[in-house]
Amino acid sequence: MNKLISAGKKAIISSLKVKRNEKLLLVTDRQKMRIAEALALWAKKSGAEVTTYLMTETLRPITGPTSLFENMIKKANVIVYMLDARIEEKPFRGFMVEAGFKYGRICMMPGITVDMMERLVNIDFKNMDRLTRKVIRIIKDCPDVRVTNRFGTDITFSVKGRKWENDNGDISKKGMHGNLPAGECYTCPVERTFTGRIVFSLIDDKIGRGEMIFEKGTLVDFKGKGIKEILKGIGKDPTGRIIGEFGIGTNRGAKICKNMLEAEKAFGTVHFAIGDSYGLGKNKSKFHFDALVDKVTLTAGTKTIIKGGRYLVK
Numbered sequence: 280m281n282k283l284i285s286a287g288k289k290a291i292i293s294s295l296k297v298k299r300n301e302k303l304l305l306v307t308d309r310q311k312m313r314i315a316e317a318l319a320l321w322a323k324k325s326g327a328e329v330t331t332y333l334m335t336e337t338l339r340p341i342t343g344p345t346s347l348f349e350n351m352i353k354k355a356n357v358i359v360y361m362l363d364a365r366i367e368e369k370p371f372r373g374f375m376v377e378a379g380f381k382y383g384r385i386c387m388m389p390g391i392t393v394d395m396m397e398r399l400v401n402i403d404f405k406n407m408d409r410l411t412r413k414v415i416r417i418i419k420d421c422p423d424v425r426v427t428n429r430f431g432t433d434i435t436f437s438v439k440g441r442k443w444e445n446d447n448g449d450i451s452k453k454g455m456h457g458n459l460p461a462g463e464c465y466t467c468p469v470e471r472t473f474t475g476r477i478v479f480s481l482i483d484d485k486i487g488r489g490e491m492i493f494e495k496g497t498l499v500d501f502k503g504k505g506i507k508e509i510l511k512g513i514g515k516d517p518t519g520r521i522i523g524e525f526g527i528g529t530n531r532g533a534k535i536c537k538n539m540l541e542a543e544k545a546f547g548t549v550h551f552a553i554g555d556s557y558g559l560g561k562n563k564s565k566f567h568f569d570a571l572v573d574k575v576t577l578t579a580g581t582k583t584i585i586k587g588g589r590y591l592v593k
Contacts, residue, residue, distance in 0.1 A: 282397035287317030289401050296451035299326030304355040306332045311361040340367035356383040364390035364484050370565040380456040390538045399460035399532050408447040411464045411529045415443045421579040428575045434475035436468035462530025462544035467560025470496030473522045479570035484539050496522045509568050518564035524552035539569050547588030548573045
């Protein structure tokens with residue numbers, strides 16, 4: 280069994296746990312067809328009814344579903360999204376997440392590559408899950424979280440009362456959504472407590488440092504080409520400037536690269552998103568843009584979880 284086929288088995292059997300007679304919808308483009316074929320193979324072996332939706336370049340960027348596609352989403356038990364990651368398509372991705380776990384369960388894999396499948400999906404999810412759970416136990420309900428790094432990041436906030444999600448690869452039940460590759464825990468900071476500066480190395484698949492300055496949960500100033508392009512797309516929609524997520528990478532194999540799907544899982548990094556909070560906070564938006572912060576020191580009260588990009592928790 281080659282590595283891609285093996286990774287496809289891991290995704291379908293171990294992560295999504297696809298069952299006989301379930302309806303699986305694969306949303307892909309031509310670049311991801313080898314991956315789609317590996318997933319379809321194991322879904323078929325599991326006895327599922329498999330439908331592949333191929334997005335052509337002539338229809339892109341897609342910002343919203345057609346009425347026929349909406350009906351397909353409603354009928355699917357399991358959805359796998361694999362389109363190449365593009366800024367203009369964030370509203371469509373937002374629709375996919377919301378509708379996907381409303382009607383079934385959804386695995387988001389924007390920008391997934393064969394290399395990422397073979398290297399980061401075909402892994403021991405249990406070991407990764409153990410670390411992720413330990414991090415959540417330390418930081419959960421902490422009223423005093425601080426993230427700093429040597430580039431100028433200094434942001435403080437509370438996560439008291441906020442639910443945490445463990446993206447450990449388990450997307451097996453209705454109402455679940457997650458990524459493959461997996462490997463993070465995330466929540467939404469208490470908005471009014473979120474104040475300070477974030478200096479990021481990557482924002483929504485764009486390399487190049489930038490800055491975001493927040494006051495009480497709202498983006499009030501910024502620097503950098505990537506964030507400038509994103510805010511141009513958001514326009515005057517105020518929901519796109521509210522803090523929506525704080526995440527911590529826990530996948531040992533993930534690297535900082537141009538693909539946020541992998542980069543946000545990297546050890547010793549955290550990420551913040553503006554826009555939709557996926558129901559974990561107060562903000563609801565059609566936008567959601569992640570910014571990666573590396574070489575961080577992360578403290579929760581008096582406990583240091585990461586120092587200079589190295590985990591102190593094992």
